[in-house]
Amino acid sequence: MKNILILLFIGLSGQVFYAQTVSDAVRYSSQDITGTARYRGVSGAFGALGGDVSAINNNPAGSAVFNKSFVSLSLSSGNYDNQTYYNDGITVSDKSDIDLNQFGGVFVSQGNGKLRKFAFSFNYDRSNDFDNGYVASGTSTNSIADYFSGYAQGVPLDLLELRDDETTASLYQFLGENESFGAQQAFLGYQGYLINPETDNINNTNYTSAQNGNSFDQEYQYLSYGNNSRFTFNAAAQVSENLYLGINLNAHTFNFRKETILFENANGSANAVSSTRFDNELRTYGTGASLQLGGIYHISPSLRLGATYDTPTYYTISEETDQYLSTNGINGNVVLSPNVTNIYEDYDLQTPGKATGSIAYIFGSNGFISFDYSYEDYTSMKYRPDNDVFFQQVNANIENQLTGASTYKIGGEFLSGDWSFRGGYKFIESPYKNDAILSDRSGYSLGLGYAIGNARIDLAYDWAKQQSNTALYDGAFANTAYIDTINTNIVASLSFQL
Template sequence: MKKLLMLGIGLVSSSYVLAQDLTDAVRYSMDEIQGTARFRAMSGAFGALGGDMSSVNINPAGSAIFNNSHASLTLGLFNTKNDVSYFNGKNSSSNSNLDLNQLGAAFIFNNTNSNSPWKKFSLSVAYDSSANYDDDWVASGTNTTSIDSYFDSFANGSDIPFGILKLQPGEFIEEAYADIGRIPTDGYAIQQAFLGYWSGILDPDNLDDETNDNETVYNSNVAPGSFNQNYFYSSTGYNGKLAFNFAADYNDKLYFGINLNSHFINYEKFTILRETNSNNASLVNNISFDNLLSTTGSGFSFQLGTIAKLTDDLRVGLSYNSPTWYRISDELIQGIDSNNADPDIGFIGDIVNVYEEYKLQTPGKFTGSLAYVFGQKGLISFDYSIKDYRDSKFKPTSDVLFSSLNNDINSRLDSAASYRVGGEYRYKQLSFRGGYRIEESPYKDNSFYGDLNGYSLGLGYSFGNFNLDAAFSQAERDINYQLYNVGLTDSAEIQSKFTDFVLTLGFNL
């Protein structure tokens, strides 16, 4: 009866500290506006052009380029293909999803005072998906390092006394695991050592130690040798951006704009490692360890931008994206099993660790743009952006763990530039488009997380008061994905190819 009660209580169990890492900072700092088909077909090189709903997310002055009130919606098919190498194993996977990734409208108000240099104003609202987290892959191969090193790094590395891992009289495993998670600062580390012991992977030198303050040495029940490992990764979710925009046209030469942005994070990551071995003298031959992390968050940022027509054909643009100030919450469910585990170990999987909300400040970004318009025939455009990922900060910065993490961010991340070029040629009602982009790695070591290179193509047709646009884009990036932060720190080498097809319906209001 008590165990059944604890299953219900476990669903609202709470803890205080989860070990974030700099990959979280990078994930929420990168913005990949998926955008309209015209925007996508020209690889997002719209900072000096405007006149497109997604261009407002690059330069908020862009909405004042519209001559008429305009609205658009975009449907996209997004595919990620991964080729994964892990020691002697190779795997491939492909994941596709269909999404309404853009929706927005700009309302144009012409100034009735013909003597005023302020010709028109625009108010707009635009939603764009800035990141799609849907992905899955498998890494499998034969390693000489076991997952036991992960639990050993917490048990021995954090000098966790054995007494705190033992059950009190009448206490169940899931109760102890949940209570440990409530310990400020060290709860997460002690939980990992707890999992290592009750799964039968680790044992202390002295099983009779009842104290909580004696230093304990832990030994692994996994004998050295080779280990067959299979690591499954799956993530879902999105990062969305809702922009409220105001822009103005001064004398048809200068355009000014501001965005107030609301951001939304919904992210879920599930990983499971299965490991087997046939090593002599190994008490543990089969291990399964899984983690389900759920993250939600909201944030705020603002943007300032201007576009200048130097001549009738030549335009320049400059915009600033402020940092995004996020408030983020995490929940974690863990599960573990082995052939040497306590029979009740499975009940730990019913505990939801709810962590205290924390803050993340992502870096700001500057974008400079240049465009040349060939009358009604076409155009060519170029954008250059710079973002310093070292400005990412977990807060409060006075927190010991966050301070250490921020130092790690400062030493391992770097400023990164992006280059985008796009062109369009019009023939009667038909438009042909293309583009190319390069986005540098946010890491100082770009062999760990490589540059992104991509190209795009598209077509558009104008029916007068509405237009239909289609775009195809493809990009590639190589990364080394580290399985765990400590212990089993080996990486899977992943070659990712991102292929998108988007369709936009736009119409004048």
């Protein structure tokens, strides 16, 4: 039976968690352009327009633009295509899936006096999809033993030795309960014969890699699953002939699961271990809340302006991990399968706030063209509690490595009878100062719609490209894989005017 190990987060003890990195904060803070097919057909450039259920997530005032109640539901088929470069190896991975992408409705009531109209709405959007996978395969000059050696420094040898009444599972659990995640990694590396102590003294705290060669065939398999979802509760009003104001209360939830497996074969005879398999699984769950305020102003019947402020999202996050290591070499076949789940104490994450300005021009009954600009300061992200020394270091890394990032969206719609034709372009800057870690993201969209009485059917296709230089592990094993990613989506929406 699997043991459950609860690791309390005590920063003063030097506790090192599995995650809580800069890249994790970026992942949980990022939101893609998702929603109805009409919204995605113009790349989400809807901030000054309203009149679409998903546009409410862009600008809360947009629901008051509706003249009648309206509901919509959207399905999407997403695909990722990763081309991965790792040292001398190149691999290709791709996958498709179908998801419920959006559903929601707007309910309009006529006001009186200066308040001409009220609107209340609810909308669900899958704001980010974490489904991803790639294989990094090639020959490296360094071994995964460096990962274990890095974590082992400072850990007394006495903690890594099995006593007569201990098993690998019980000592792995003891180290997690009383020492740290880093001590657990040192234990795996030592018992797997991947690292050696500098001396046999039980008080030794210095270690070296047991792998002396400089040629290692490695294959790193990465799979992730999950999504970030947003539930929006909206209220808006037309407060004058030309001014619309709105507010959103957003509930956010995400689940993220990451599985990695590294296979390593040592070339040559100078190594203690000839083959290694190292498995890790991370499961993360988050819940959060945020607020949005927005307004739309009609300068003229044709020209409209929009403005929105999104507060930071305040998440509470839970994490748990599992590990497995097997090695084969001069000491025979060694399997370290603790069968222990590490459950960490909950922690908090504050994402960046966002300000958006929008402008749109309406060509009468023939369509529109619209532009949105948004800015987020990623250096404002914070892990909490603030007084924890580990989070203080990660927050310092966030300030040093990240920067402010702008998003540009432009889109248009042309109407011809019952048909609608749409197109758009988006450009999202990298949140990293060094955009070699994660590049800017750019893409385009196309859309088509057809009205049938009070119903409408919409289709959209969007394409986006981004490159990343992804670290396989955190710590002393600093190998990275360069990944060229293309994401495509096909979205279908069915909408009804009530």
